[in-house]
Amino acid sequence: MPTTDPLLEHVADALATDRLSVAITEMAARHPERAAVITGAGSGSRRVIDYATLGASLTALETRLDAVRPAGVFTTAEQAESLIVIAAACGRQRVPLAFLSRDSRDLAAPLVDWIAIDDSLSVPGDLRTRHELESVPPPVIVATSGTSGPPKLVDHAWDSVLAAARLAEQWQGLGWLLVYDPARWAGIQVCAQAMLSGGWLVVPESRDDPNVVARALVDESVAVLPATPSLMRRLLTAADRSVLVRGQVDRITLGGEAADAQLLADVRGFYPLAKISQVYATTELGEVFRVTDGLPGLPAAWIGRSLPGGVRLSVRRDGELVVQLSRDTAEVLTGDMVERRGNRYEFTGRRGDVIVVGGVRVQPRRVEEVIRSVPGVADARVWGLPSAITGELVAAEMVAADPLPEGATIDGVRAAALAACRDQLDSASVPRVLDIVKRIATTAAGKTPRGVRRP
Template identity: 30%
Template sequence: MIFLSDKGREYTYGDLLSAVNTACSYKPLYRASGLYPYFVNFLTALVAGAPVVLLDSDLSPSELDGVDERAVNSETDLPQHVAFDNIGGLIEAVFSSQSQITIFTSGTTGQPKEVVHTVQSLSRSVRRGDKYRDSIWAFAYNPTHMAGLQVFFQAFGNGNTIVNVFNSSRDEVFAAIDAQGITHISATPTFYRLLLPCDHVCPTMRRVTLGGEKSDRQLYDSIGCIFPNAKINNVYASTEAGSLFAARGDAFRIPPELKDKFKVVDGELLIHRSLLGYSENFVFTDDFYSSGDLVEWVDETAGLFRFKSRRNELINVGGYKVNPNEVEKEITAVAGVLQAVVYGKVNSVLGNVLCAEVVKAQDCAITETDLRRYLAGRLQDFKIPRRIKFVDKLSLTRTGKLKRT
């Protein structure tokens, strides 16, 4: 059984079992250079009950606040060595592990902050059983962050094959789906927008999950065209808390048994400390943590809410707060526009000048003037970007989200 297919190289579950069984040491602070050695080191630590810190491969020394650079990727002896007769024993040992797993926030604004989790908190939403055994998972996330870890535990917990498509081109993603018969994929809305236009159909896909960014009905419809046989889910998760909600659309529902674990204050979602990992950086007010996510109630009595934006994404333009997601939604509604990112450039008069980068289809002839004229009929003047640049592709963060430069 294939464990990992990584852009031309394949590793079996037998390879993985042998690597873990023969390991006598591991790297507590691991900055991975490849997906397979990363998973081997990670699992080796977990079955030995050892702590592990997961670092992005491109983290710079300035971002490693409080981490000794000399200790990164240094080997240390395992506190105990355990060997397994079969992969089932290894899987059960991983899911019962008491290791501390330290991950970092994405660092898109400010210094990355470390958060300590356990296998139990990272795998809270994992479903295991016979009906999940034949799944084949596309791996479309950074493996050291919350979303990537959750996909890994879901796939590994059921002995599934993982196919690496992270940072792949549109053609490479479709080629992998077709060749491997991928059935499940979880990714950011930005990842799915990279698959547009809808001129390729993937009938093997059974479930598609979106998370990490705001999505919209237009994107859902496009995903439905590409993956006509798939159920489409939207998930709400964070580095601090892991996976919390799932929805068939853009409205999330707080389960009745958890209604006392959440508050909405001044439009911001607050999460009770009992649902979080641990971090010295957490600040609580009456045992609640400010998530930074701005939401709106769809039906407060039923516990239904909709995600609007991150608080730190709002752009101050002449004293007005602009939600870039709102502007991007209008831009991408234009026929022939594939993607857009809106961001602020510091300005001494206005605070920020609103800017946009736009990717359009090859046959799209829309100009900057055309786009501004279109937006003028749909947005207030201060929400219309003053600088619009057409580009071939948009920059992404290390977690695969749009980078607002």
């Protein structure tokens, strides 16, 4: 969408490699005292990094990179503000960049002669070889989260990294909540969008503490709340409701997992005026499509036809979603399983999450939905346990609501959850183990793990 704002015009007109640097430099010149990143939000350790400080760090790092011209940079930084500066400097200086989270740093071995930059933003000054500026745009390498197998490195161009960025005026100057790892695909997207649109990034002191996240959301005037459904469900069910409802959230973006109808209804109940988007994206493909109608899954009419941007979706006979980004690219098997329900295709889970009980295939997500539908249940997780007799058994854990419904007990809610499973599911899908836990742990990517008992 065209915009008349000079900042957004300059960013939109810049080369993709330069956009982050241009946005930060322009904001540092125009609004030096405006907050760029707020860390420790929701706690007593709150710290504000303004655009002047961020811009000065960027200029210094660009100067150092230009002096030594490394073969490439891989990140060992963990702070969002450091990663933003590293990304902007490497883009502007045309230095290849690899984002490596803590659990993917063993993948750095093939990055021969690349240098590591941590939160100190220091650059070695004694490199043996100076690599001259390449005419070809440098790659941006991102490690996958390991959802569909061991983490691996994926090459992107800066154009694809920033392809989903919104530069229309309605996105300008907003507060963005960051509950993702800033070195993973989703976190990179949130950091980039906040900076490109002259907004501020809000980093809670702990994403695992729903009350800290809720305070950060309210205290820092967050307008855009991106999260996985697992993180959103924890926030809505475990945070202090009196704090949460004070948030002035304008846009909510759910991604990384499928959102079910109950979660979408709960989100709408808390924030009736917010625009809700469900983004389907992967580290390998980038953003493929987004659904904005507030319903789970995607319209059945999208299957078999080209969507805006040239993406084409299809479904294999076994229910696996297939993506083709354009006519010139190959089809990609996503590993995500879908099922036709009326005029929608709804996600039923990952291919690798299926539990096989005596030859019967069980999708954990369906069992979780049944358990969560029971009054007094806040959340649930289902996975497979090895069995010498049936191959696998269905195991589950649930979080009880706090407070429980009047007159209810935890044992009673557990019994009701098992009864609901027996009533609504086939016998193979009924959990043989149902534990009560204080919270459902999530992976580093903010997703619910189903392949192991504990992440």
